[in-house]
């Protein structure tokens with residue numbers, strides 16, 4: 001009941017940004033993005049870009065964001081001029097019309113996979129595979145739990161809006177089936193609330 005109400009509130013772009021800031025999630029995104037090697041002339045393709053918080057860290061690179069939510073995209077459009085924002089479903093190939101990724105370009109999927117079911121995640125990765133040159137990397141992060149996760153962190157993960165929490169083995173299986181090389185890291189102390197996060201790197 002409380003979780004459902006919180007999920008409704010988070011559909012509002014302002015509430016979403018306030019919540020993510022308060023739990024330290026945006027600071028974590030900043031650290032994560034700074035840890036990725038992004039060349040000055042790399043294009044960033046962000047899947048499920050939401051309100052475009054990555055634009056606060058990625059200030060100068062060419063940027064394309066795709067998201068289902070028009071409200072979130074409107075917020076993203078106010079963060080920076082000259083970005084390409086697509087209102088579409090990342091699992092549908094027509095959302096990528098005119099978009100490609102060259103070797104040094106970077107694809108981001110931050111807190112997205114757990115919002116997609118297995119078929120949608122597979123289709124999304126196949127779409128990325130089709131539009132990408134060899135060597136393109138996809139960086140993702142998602143809430144996660146395993147046998148080492150505390151009860152409170154597991155509760156937080158289980159009450160997320162995204163209902164497709166996956167083990168590292170499951171993420172590996174879907175990524176490899178779509179043609180990507182898979183590696184991952186788990187972090188248990190990134191946010192101000194108890195949360196475990198799985199960070200994956202997929203390379204074509």
Ligand SMILES: C[S@@+](CC[C@H](N)C(=O)[O-])C[C@H]1O[C@@H](n2cnc3c(N)ncnc32)[C@H](O)[C@@H]1O
Pocket residue numbers: 029047048049050051052053066067068069072088089090091109110111112115116120
């Ligand atoms: C938890 S939010 C993460 C937003 C952003 N990446 C961030 O880190 O703040 C998940 C986002 O994925 C978007 N989303 C979910 N399913 C999608 C789909 N099939 N196609 C495109 N966007 C989707 C939602 O609208 C939402 O903006």
